[in-house]
Amino acid sequence: DTEVTQTPKHLVMGMTNKKSLKCEQHMGHRAMYWYKQKAKKPPELMFVYSYEKLSINESVPSRFSPECPNSSLLNLHLHALQPEDSALYLCASSQETGEAYGYTFGSGTRLTVV
Amino acid sequence: ILNVEQSPQSLHVQEGDSTNFTCSFPSSNFYALHWYRWETAKSPEALFVMTLNGDEKKKGRISATLNTKEGYSYLYIKGSQPEDSATYLCAYPGGNTPLVFGKGTRLSVIA
Numbered sequence: 428d429t430e431v432t433q434t435p436k437h438l439v440m441g442m443t444n445k446k447s448l449k450c451e452q453h454m455g456h457r458a459m460y461w462y463k464q465k466a467k468k469p470p471e472l473m474f475v476y477s478y479e480k481l482s483i484n485e486s487v488p489s490r491f492s493p494e495c496p497n498s499s500l501l502n503l504h505l506h507a508l509q510p511e512d513s514a515l516y517l518c519a520s521s522q523e524t525g526e527a528y529g530y531t532f533g534s535g536t537r538l539t540v541v
Numbered sequence: 542i543l544n545v546e547q548s549p550q551s552l553h554v555q556e557g558d559s560t561n562f563t564c565s566f567p568s569s570n571f572y573a574l575h576w577y578r579w580e581t582a583k584s585p586e587a588l589f590v591m592t593l594n595g596d597e598k599k600k601g602r603i604s605a606t607l608n609t610k611e612g613y614s615y616l617y618i619k620g621s622q623p624e625d626s627a628t629y630l631c632a633y634p635g636g637n638t639p640l641v642f643g644k645g646t647r648l649s650v651i652a
Contacts, residue, residue: 460639469642526572526634529587
């Protein structure tokens, strides 16, 4: 299995809802990432997990809460989001966090906050 | 804050034409330079990870070169095909930090 699987592909949620995005890989990668991408802008890093521990949080608001229950799964819990949080959320993984390791990306979750 | 610049922002070429675009990155303390292809509604796909000055890598009709001293990389596509239409992203990791992406070059190949 050489893929990163993200679910759901699309999500519409209200500002008072609680929802979760899921990401799964079975390549034995020990680093996993959440990126946020808005239209016509590059993907921006949100969180990095290395060996199931949160290693980087890029000053992301607490309404986004990541979780890594095991080495294959990465979740992003969403609560009380704002319309400006509407974006494509990309999950990626790499063998390790070193700079020479290429990333494998999922196809993303398109989130719309209404 | 790392600055990764790509040019041009978008490009339209005829089928069969060869084309190239540029990625600029900080030239001090070089670590690696990544290229990704991102087709609409699909996942970004890794093309190359380049680590050595003067490196040239090739994958089919796509190749990339790297100049770490002046801080740029070129991506070349020979004989463009409609299936090459995609956004090409370069990304630069700063030391122990994850990838910082450029805005990408959006390539459209017209049949």
